[in-house]
Amino acid sequence: MNAISTFIEHLPKAELHLHIEGTLEPGPMFEMAARNGVELPYASIDELEAAYDFGDLDDFLGLYYRGMSVLVRERDFYDLTWAYLQKARRQTVLHAEIFFDPQAHTGRGVAFSTVIDGIHRALLDGEEKLGVSAKLIMCFLRHLEEDDAMQTLDQALAYKDRIAAVGLDSSELGHPPGKFKAVFARARAEGFLAVAHAGEEGPAEYVWEALDILRVVRIDHGIRSLDDARLTRRLADTRLPLTLCPLSNLRLGVVKDMPSHPLREMMQKNLLVTVNSDDPAYFGGYLNENYRAVQEALGLTVKQLHALARNSFLASFLGAPSRQALIARLDDYVARRAPSLGDAGTIR
Ligand code: HPA
Ligand code: ZN
Numbered sequence: 001m002n003a004i005s006t007f008i009e010h011l012p013k014a015e016l017h018l019h020i021e022g023t024l025e026p027g028p029m030f031e032m033a034a035r036n037g038v039e040l041p042y043a044s045i046d047e048l049e050a051a052y053d054f055g056d057l058d059d060f061l062g063l064y065y066r067g068m069s070v071l072v073r074e075r076d077f078y079d080l081t082w083a084y085l086q087k088a089r090r091q092t093v094l095h096a097e098i099f100f101d102p103q104a105h106t107g108r109g110v111a112f113s114t115v116i117d118g119i120h121r122a123l124l125d126g127e128e129k130l131g132v133s134a135k136l137i138m139c140f141l142r143h144l145e146e147d148d149a150m151q152t153l154d155q156a157l158a159y160k161d162r163i164a165a166v167g168l169d170s171s172e173l174g175h176p177p178g179k180f181k182a183v184f185a186r187a188r189a190e191g192f193l194a195v196a197h198a199g200e201e202g203p204a205e206y207v208w209e210a211l212d213i214l215r216v217v218r219i220d221h222g223i224r225s226l227d228d229a230r231l232t233r234r235l236a237d238t239r240l241p242l243t244l245c246p247l248s249n250l251r252l253g254v255v256k257d258m259p260s261h262p263l264r265e266m267m268q269k270n271l272l273v274t275v276n277s278d279d280p281a282y283f284g285g286y287l288n289e290n291y292r293a294v295q296e297a298l299g300l301t302v303k304q305l306h307a308l309a310r311n312s313f314l315a316s317f318l319g320a321p322s323r324q325a326l327i328a329r330l331d332d333y334v335a336r337r338a339p340s341l342g343d344a345g346t347i348r
Contacts, residue, residue: 008288013313021104022278089131181213197220223244235271259297
């Protein structure tokens with residue numbers, strides 16, 4: 001491993017865009033299928049992985065929903081979440097804000113309580129045994145009707161203390177944020193924060209809707225914002241965070257190659273951007289692989305990596321004392337490690 005790769009490995013950071021169902025690795029998927037009597041249409045792990053060749057978001061979502069059908073019991077949701085948290089610890093992820101998709105489980109007969117109990121129990125263990133703190137974001141599936149989301153919100157009210165925010169994910173095109181105006185208004189009135197996927201495959205107009213109709217405090221993806229100069233200025237002026245997912249963008253054909261990823265341009269335009277992994281079991285890497293991919297393709301400096309990690313804490317839902325403590329830990333790490341990496345913190 002080269003010096004910058006090692007620097008990234010130990011860099012204290014937060015992950016803010018991670019679908020827990022997207023961390024289901026092929027091995028555990030087959031094990032859970034066997035123990036739950038669920039049939040998968042693949043004869044082997046190799047055959048499954050060969051299918052991970054996605055043309056676009058919908059292509060991926062088909063496999064994503066089929067894969068998660070092996071999650072049936074509380075233990076499955078616990079194991080899934082626990083495996084991610086262990087991985088996070090190894091990658092120096094000190095805090096994670098984790099999406100889950102209850103409708104993708106309740107829609108096939110798994111109880112809401114089974115899902116949230118398993119995930120929550122793992123999060124408690126993660127905090128206690130691994131020192132990784134976490135918050136949960138409940139996503140509504142945008143390809144379903146708003147009524148369905150409203151019923152899901154009803155179920156979530158009993159678990160308010162375990163869920164920090166609501167989000168919006170799944171198939172974007174044809175499902176603008178405005179479709180979910182009422183359920184987001186109600187969620188906010190009930191005290192949930194709001195975020196939404198917008199501007200991944202969909203246009204900049206969807207980012208406007210997420211801001212002005214759903215009143216989100218963070219945009220997931222949002223890379224199409226650059227198509228609209230007025231939107232870009234607004235995001236810069238308000239420093240409203242965006243959670244970018246470089247390897248996901250590459251694998252879903254949202255960018256043509258990594259050197260054309262807009263992350264660096266967005267930083268230069270003063271947007272508060274963060275690096276995240278989205279669905280790491282499907283997109284070829286966890287958080288550090290995402291940092292490495294953009295560092296290499298865009299020639300990011302130590303100073304820029306430091307800014308990205310700082311942004312991850314600034315953009316989090318942590319209270320000010322915890323956020324400041326983690327930023328202090330980050331600054332201390334960079335102060336100790338950066339000098340050995342070369343002049344002015346520049347790698348190349
Ligand atoms: N976009 C939309 N919905 C999703 C994604 C994504 O990248 N991953 C899991 N659900
Ligand atoms: Zn996502």
